[in-house]
Amino acid sequence: GENVEQHPSTLSVQEGDSAVIKCTYSDSASNYFPWYKQELGKRPQLIIDIRSNVGEKKDQRIAVTLNKTAKHFSLHITETQPEDSAVYFCAARNTDKLIFGTGTRLQVFP
Amino acid sequence: GAVVSQHPSWVICKSGTSVKIECRSLDFQATTMFWYRQFPKQSLMLMATSNEGSKATYEQGVEKDKFLINHASLTLSTLTVTSAHPEDSSFYICSARGDSGWSQPQHFGDGTRLSIL
Numbered sequence: 001g002e003n004v005e006q007h008p009s010t011l012s013v014q015e016g017d018s019a020v021i022k023c024t025y026s027d028s029a030s031n032y033f034p035w036y037k038q039e040l041g042k043r044p045q046l047i048i049d050i051r052s053n054v055g056e057k058k059d060q061r062i063a064v065t066l067n068k069t070a071k072h073f074s075l076h077i078t079e080t081q082p083e084d085s086a087v088y089f090c091a092a093r094n095t096d097k098l099i100f101g102t103g104t105r106l107q108v109f110p
Numbered sequence: 111g112a113v114v115s116q117h118p119s120w121v122i123c124k125s126g127t128s129v130k131i132e133c134r135s136l137d138f139q140a141t142t143m144f145w146y147r148q149f150p151k152q153s154l155m156l157m158a159t160s161n162e163g164s165k166a167t168y169e170q171g172v173e174k175d176k177f178l179i180n181h182a183s184l185t186l187s188t189l190t191v192t193s194a195h196p197e198d199s200s201f202y203i204c205s206a207r208g209d210s211g212w213s214q215p216q217h218f219g220d221g222t223r224l225s226i227l
Contacts, residue, residue: 034216041221042221043218097156099156
């Protein structure tokens with residue numbers, strides 16, 4: 001089955017700096033890669049996603065890149081703000097299942 | 111749009127009690143719903159996939175007699191934790207996918223924090 005690895009597990013940045021989170025997946029048949037932001041005790045919220053026929057997607061300060069050959073995808077957050085602090089999960093979908101990475105706790109210091 | 115409602119949000123009960131958690135899609139029909147469990151500071155682990163009108167598909171290691179899933183309509187799936195014990199304490203989250211097939215995004219409920227004493 002699909003296996004998704006995510007790193008780093010924790011990431012601390014100064015406000016205004018960029019943050020990058022990386023994930024790798026194992027099953028080349030996976031074709032959809034969402035990123036979720038989860039605040040403590042709350043639901044995961046979809047922040048951006050990318051499909052396998054696209055290499056890059058951007059939405060304001062957030063961008064995602066996908067390298068199908070290497071089977072890895074990354075989340076880029078620019079001009080980070082304290083409210084970006086949360087746990088971020090990548091995921092890969094293969095047919096019906098969404099398999100999550102282990103999460104990255106991002107802390108943005110003012 | 112695409113709102114998923116999950117109830118209750120928090121349950122505290124004695125060991126041996128059975129607990130039912132409801133997951134509803136409020137403004138769309140969900141042929142498929144998913145149940146996840148999340149332990150503190152860990153990732154979301156898929157427990158089972160629930161399809162309307164048929165038996166749920168459980169992930170390896172998840173006891174189907176322990177975690178009963180019913181998906182009786184296109185807007186409601188329930189998870190019943192039978193004879194719950196302290197080790198079942200966790201954050202349970204459902205998600206629902208729209209009717210247009212597996213290419214649609216999953217929308218998550220707010221989760222249920224289950225504490226077994």
